[in-house]
Each structure stands twice: as structure tokens, then as C-alpha cells.
Amino acid sequence: MTATGPVTVPVTAALALGDDALVLSHRLGEWAGHAPVLEEEVALANIALDLLGQARVLLSLAGDEDELAFLREERSFRNLQLVEQPNGDFAHTIARQLYFSTYQHLLYAELAAGDGPFAPLAAKAVKEVAYHRDHAEQWTLRLGDGTETSHERMRRACDALWRFTGEMFQPVEGLDVDWAGLESRWLESATGVLDRSTLTVPEGPRTGAWSAGAGRQGVHTESFGRMLAEMQHLHRSHPGASW
Amino acid sequence: MVTATALEAELLELAGSVPDPELPVLTLHDLGVVRALRLHGSDAAEVDLTPTYTGCPAIEAMALDIERVLREHGLREVSVRTVLTPAWSTDDITPEGRRKLREFGIAPPRTREASGPIPLTLGPTRTGAAGAADTAEAEPVHCPHCGSADTELLSRFSSTACKALRRCLSCREPFDHFKEL
Known part of the structure; x- marks a missing residue:
């Protein structure tokens, strides 16, 4: 992808945003062949494709996209721990989508309004992510305010992933963002959706010693290594292969 | 601001006449994704193409088709640039x-x-x-x-x-x- 003129790109930020999109894209792609209904399979694959497109632009700003995606070690990835969490059941995937797409939508809207090096991509991606957020919100409503079983599963999923949400608002070097404002808008939105879904906002900590989240520093959770092994296996086994 | 020459306008129209690879009833002009064409010298052209969605896999096929059509028209060198700004909208159709x-x-x-x-x-x-x-x-x-x-x-x-x-x-x-x- 081509930028219009020489712009200095903060590599740390390009990796943080690009890795979030790449890793979540891969996780969503794992639903192919397993989604509960065909329409959802297609929807999740489409969301994954949007994210992959964003990842390609962002990683290309930081270097060679293939090298960055396929040849980096786990500790060099800068994605949030939230996006690397396993798919779990459909409710877990939706809770992850709700937390992340709300964050990504608010963050990209702010970047799009600025004039930094990420503004062009953010202006484009924010319109795509609006659909991801809508998709996640509608499913949260439907599962939360659904049957006893769907409500209970959605509650468990929202609780389980809550501790990964504080990390999203750690300032990223090179991004000119009002992080505290972003966090309060995110909390307001998430609280509103959970309320309407008859779910309670989880009580556990989102930051601090007993919460998770150091993905931006390259510290990842156990399942991420296995995900990377699968994602990178082909490229590492057959360097330079193409079809 | 550089004004497009008559030849550039003609070549732009030609590039826009390429059918969309996924929706072949539409041309790239109908879709509103071919933004500009600039001639460098007499036989080299640079085309600005914008993706509908950031991850749209059709864009590579579009770029190849544009290159082919323009080469068939006698251009020696064709490069297709992907531009993101201003972001494409369905209002561009x-x-x-x-x-x-x-x-x-x-x-x-x-x-x-x-x-x-x-x-x-x-x-x-x-x-x-x-x-x-x-x-x-x-x-x-x-x-x-x-x-x-x-x-x-x-x-x-x-x-x-x-x-x-x-x-x-x-x-x-x-x-x-x-x-x-």
C-alpha cells in the first residue's frame, strides 16, 4: 500500500495496531468449518478478512508484511492479550468481539479525525469496524437476553474476558490519543450494551496486579504460542513458497 | 493541480471500462474505484486505484486487469498504486x-x-x-x-x-x- 509522500511511521504503534488485527483475524478464521450456522461462518470470515486487510496495511508501514507475520517470535508480537484468547464457545467469541470492536471503533475514529500517519487507514477501517461492532452488539443482546442457557454462557464469557480489557487503554508510543477519554467512552458503551442484554457488568479488576495484560510488552498467554505455530508453520517450512 | 490531458482522460476511461472481477456486471468506473491516471512520457502510466474494503481480495485482480488493458492499448509501462484517501464509500457507485x-x-x-x-x-x-x-x-x-x-x-x-x-x-x-x- 502506498502513502502519499514521506511520512515517518511510529513502528511500535504500527505493530501494536497491526498485530491486534492480524491475530484476531487468525482467531476468527479458526471458526471456518465450525461456526454454529452457515451465515455466522460467513460473517466471521468476512470480519476476519476486513481485519487481515487492515493488518496488511499496518504491517507494511512497519516493514515487510510477510516477514513480520510469519518470521517473528512470540515475544516480538505487540498485540493485546485479549485478541489472542482462544475462541471458546460462540459466546466467548462474541464477548471478545464486543470488547475489541468497541475499542477499535472508538480508537480508529479518533485516529481518523487526526492528521497522523494512521489517519488514512483509520478513516477507511472505521467504517468496516462499525459493522463488526454492530454485529457483536446485536449478538450480545440476543444471547444475553435469550434463553437461560445462552444468558448463562454469555455471562460467563463476559466475566472471563473482562480482566483482559484494562490493557487496551495502556498508552501506545506514537499514537496521539486521549486514552483516559477513550476508556471512559468504552466503559460507557460496554455498560450500555451489557445492561440492555440483561447482563451485569463484571466486577473483577481490569487493571492492576491481579489482572492480565502485557501483550503490548511482548508477554503473551499460553495459547498464543500454539496459535503462532499453526499460523507460521507453512511459511517457515517452505520459505518463499507461493501459489 | 495538474490538469489531465485528453489522452489521460481517454486512458482513464479505458481503465474504468475493466469489469469488476467479483461483480462483472459493473465496471470499475461504475464502482468508482479508479481515481486517476497520469502519463509519464508517452508510454508509461500510473493509475490510482482505491479498495472498496481494506481487505478486498479483488484489488489485485483489478490491478492486473487494468495493466493488461492499458498494455494492449500500447502503453509500455503501467503501475497501479493503491490509495486509501479519501476512503471509498458506496456513494461513489x-x-x-x-x-x-x-x-x-x-x-x-x-x-x-x-x-x-x-x-x-x-x-x-x-x-x-x-x-x-x-x-x-x-x-x-x-x-x-x-x-x-x-x-x-x-x-x-x-x-x-x-x-x-x-x-x-x-x-x-x-x-x-x-x-x-
Whole structure:
């Protein structure tokens, strides 16, 4: 992808945003062949494709996209721990989508309004992510305010992933963002959706010693290594292969 | 601001005449994705192409098709640049393009002013608590087959990221709707 003129790109930020999109894209792609209904399979694959497109632009700003995606070690990835969490059941995937797409939508809207090096991509991606957020919100409503079983599963999923949400608002070097404002808008939105879904906002900590989240520093959770092994296996086994 | 020459305008039209690889009823001009063409010397051209969606896999095929058409027209060197700004919108689809989409059986996107998705309804939840939040659609999506405005959403993502799957409640035919972006 081509930028219009020489712009200095903060590599740390390009990796943080690009890795979030790449890793979540891969996780969503794992639903192919397993989604509960065909329409959802297609929807999740489409969301994954949007994210992959964003990842390609962002990683290309930081270097060679293939090298960055396929040849980096786990500790060099800068994605949030939230996006690397396993798919779990459909409710877990939706809770992850709700937390992340709300964050990504608010963050990209702010970047799009600025004039930094990420503004062009953010202006484009924010319109795509609006659909991801809508998709996640509608499913949260439907599962939360659904049957006893769907409500209970959605509650468990929202609780389980809550501790990964504080990390999203750690300032990223090179991004000119009002992080505290972003966090309060995110909390307001998430609280509103959970309320309407008859779910309670989880009580556990989102930051601090007993919460998770150091993905931006390259510290990842156990399942991420296995995900990377699968994602990178082909490229590492057959360097330079193409079809 | 550099004014395009008559030859550049002609070549731009030629590049725009390439059919979209996924929706061959539309040309790239109908879709509004070919932004500009600049000649360097007499036989080298640079074309600005913008993706519909950031991850649209069709863009590589589009670039190859543009290169082929222009080379066949005698250009020696053709480079296609991907530009993101200003971001493509479904409002860039020409009126002619909308007509072709409808004839092809795809409901065209509604024109819009505000940004963000147009709210759609997933159907009532058990207690109906969520119902109040589902804003009514400003303008109904018409069935491309029978023209009825009585249609419902089946899935907000369909055969490609740019389309939603809907069903007509009058003629019962399912159809794709090109989503507003």
C-alpha cells in the first residue's frame, strides 16, 4: 500500500495496531468449518478478512508484511492479550468481539479525525469496524437476553474476558490519543450494551496486579504460542513458497 | 493541480471500462474505484486505484486487469498504486452502477450522508428489551426481484464483506444487498 509522500511511521504503534488485527483475524478464521450456522461462518470470515486487510496495511508501514507475520517470535508480537484468547464457545467469541470492536471503533475514529500517519487507514477501517461492532452488539443482546442457557454462557464469557480489557487503554508510543477519554467512552458503551442484554457488568479488576495484560510488552498467554505455530508453520517450512 | 490531458482522460476511461472481477456486471468506473491516471512520457502510466474494503481480495485482480488493458492499448509501462484517501464509500457507485446491480439481482446501497452503518434489526429478543434500541430503518431495502419494500435481514455479512443477505417477504426470494459503507 502506498502513502502519499514521506511520512515517518511510529513502528511500535504500527505493530501494536497491526498485530491486534492480524491475530484476531487468525482467531476468527479458526471458526471456518465450525461456526454454529452457515451465515455466522460467513460473517466471521468476512470480519476476519476486513481485519487481515487492515493488518496488511499496518504491517507494511512497519516493514515487510510477510516477514513480520510469519518470521517473528512470540515475544516480538505487540498485540493485546485479549485478541489472542482462544475462541471458546460462540459466546466467548462474541464477548471478545464486543470488547475489541468497541475499542477499535472508538480508537480508529479518533485516529481518523487526526492528521497522523494512521489517519488514512483509520478513516477507511472505521467504517468496516462499525459493522463488526454492530454485529457483536446485536449478538450480545440476543444471547444475553435469550434463553437461560445462552444468558448463562454469555455471562460467563463476559466475566472471563473482562480482566483482559484494562490493557487496551495502556498508552501506545506514537499514537496521539486521549486514552483516559477513550476508556471512559468504552466503559460507557460496554455498560450500555451489557445492561440492555440483561447482563451485569463484571466486577473483577481490569487493571492492576491481579489482572492480565502485557501483550503490548511482548508477554503473551499460553495459547498464543500454539496459535503462532499453526499460523507460521507453512511459511517457515517452505520459505518463499507461493501459489 | 495538474490538469489531465485528453489522452489521460481517454486512458482513464479505458481503465474504468475493466469489469469488476467479483461483480462483472459493473465496471470499475461504475464502482468508482479508479481515481486517476497520469502519463509519464508517452508510454508509461500510473493509475490510482482505491479498495472498496481494506481487505478486498479483488484489488489485485483489478490491478492486473487494468495493466493488461492499458498494455494492449500500447502503453509500455503501467503501475497501479493503491490509495486509501479519501476512503471509498458506496456513494461513489454511479447511478448507472446502481441500476446494473439491481438488474443483476443485488439490492444497491442506499445513498447516505452520515457515516457509520445504518442500524438493522436482528429480530426480537426473548423479553423484547432490546427492541427499543433497534432503530427503524430510514429507508427500506427494496427487493431487486419484485420491488417490494417488505424485506428482512438474514445476515449482515454475505457472500462477500461488502454485501448483506436479505429475504423478500413478498416474493420469498433471498437476495444480496450491497451494504452502505
